[in-house]
Amino acid sequence: MAKPDCGSVTLPDYQQERIGSQIAEGETIKSARPHALTDAIFNYCPGCTHGIVNRLVAECIDELGIEGKTVGIAPVGCSVMMYDFMNCDMIEAAHGRAPAVATGVKRVHPDNVVFAYQGDGDLASIGTAETVHAATRGEKITVIFINNAIYGMTGGQMAPTSLPNQVTQTSPYGRDVSKVGYPVRIAEMVSTLDGVAYVERVTCDSRKHIMQAKKAIKKAFQNQIDGIGYSLVEVVSTCPTNWGMTPLDAFQWLRDNMLPYYPLGVYKDVVADGFANAAEAALDRAKDCPIAQQKKEA
């Protein structure tokens, strides 16, 4: 059968095999499924942004041509589903432990591209120690952090990132900050750590924001390939099911409440700051500390 008309895009061979037969002659392909995604159908809830971010990660892997050397870590939570959807090697990890598992892989194969894909309960509560220490060790890994302010998989409990007064299953009268304290702002916190090359907070509520998110994710992978240091991209996300909203209302609630609390933007970028890598930036920050300035013999 004739190759479908893909407009300006040439349909790669694998897409021809996958979907060629489903496309009528003369039909135009605007967007092809990334190779780094398997044929499995996403089972995320309607209006959840996991699917978008999974796809963005896959597109970045395709565009960087790194699928064959990428190892992803999907720990407990809705994130764990990701190992079904990716065509690169994947490891399922215990709750919160993805950065430690990623460290193990990266230390064995420094040339692999290793990423952890974690939710807020995972990264900012049970795995805070692993998160902070992988970052401060300057592990050359990429962390994608899905912050939807709730525990999705277990049915909507209060997360470390749930907003003040947010009603959840375990904060039925709203998150009372006088009793349970305040949300953890990961992008802000991680950006203070030496060893960290790049931290950006993005969201996926609009086409423009999705393109920004993709750019950030790609940069976080590129930093790893270039050996610049640890990178983290926080994606402010929705959970319509457990927020009890329609997908559209959820996006509006995200804009009205999440974004003012979790402002989008770049929180750290050592390259933009004029350093070659995170190590150089850390050395500069400690320029008044003599022992930190000692040169290591090779």
Place this chain on the structure above:
Amino acid sequence: MKGNEVLAEAAMRAGCRFFFGYPITPQTELAAYMAKKLPLIGGTFLQAESEIAAINMVYGAAAAGARVMTSSSSPGVSLKGEGVSYMAGADCPGVIVNVERGGPGLGGIQPSQSDYFQATRALGHGDFYMPVLAPSTVQEMADLIYDAFDLADEYRTPTMILADGMIGQMMEPVLLPPERDLDSLPNKPWATSGHAGKREHNVINSLYLSPEKLEQTNFERFERYAEIQEKHQRQELMECDDADIVVVAFGAASRIARTAVRDARAKGIKAGLLRPITLWPFPTKAIEQVIASGASKFLSVELNMGQMVQDVRLAVNGRASVDFFGRTGGVLPTPEEVLAAIEAVAAGESVCQSAEPGAVGSLLPHPQHRKSSYERGE
């Protein structure tokens, strides 16, 4: 060399190039030795932020195909339980060393064998076992950890060295095993190290949302366990051929029991020593053998409140009497105390309050066996 250092050196010779750990007494020398030597041979020593992170780094490195280990002591090993369960569930090989100290809780830092249950009854949630090797000499520290890496790789399972503070801190001459050629290590086509476009992508996983699939996976794993039980039971038998009383003891306790058994023989008591080297699989075939050759009494001697004695009872299954003598909390019994226990059993007395299996307090030593003659001031 010190026992703990020998564990480290022999592990490197077995091809281990990755060590992840967290400081704790009394395994200290092992990690210190690794920190010094591993970087010199192109390996990685990394002090993790916690025991939990350390075992998960081991899981990641194992998933990536490396020979990898961690070491700790009792309270730290409890923290590793989660990661060991994931390794078992995802069929990832690795070696975990426990240089035991007294417990429960923070316990103490003196030698103990009170983690026998933890080690042999699955160190974490879920249906699983792992091979557990128990050295009783510094030489065995070298030999057993060398074997542990092969066993782990062959059966794709976490494998434990269960030592104790006494053997860990002790110095003895040792003949070190040869350096493994890294190219001779087994291929791991299942590892997640990047598919390089040459194979289907690999997934290392312990999650099965379908109960039937999870059950099937567990069945398959237990087929492997059955093979390990069939092929890899190890023990040492001393003076067991004509023994009437068989003392069962492993690790540090077996060193004391060995002297006591010799002393008992000198007094004309037909005693023998069965020393399990593998605690899981428990050497049930050796128990069969000594029963077949006429043993009618068993005495389990342990540095705890009676843990392995349950495996002895299961294996003996009512065909002989099973008694227990132990000191715990880091207290080591003298050979004289163990001899007194052997003599009591030989005379048909029990050294426990009650030898009845399952009776409350059954394993608590009789008051006259709770202290040595020295402690009693005799």
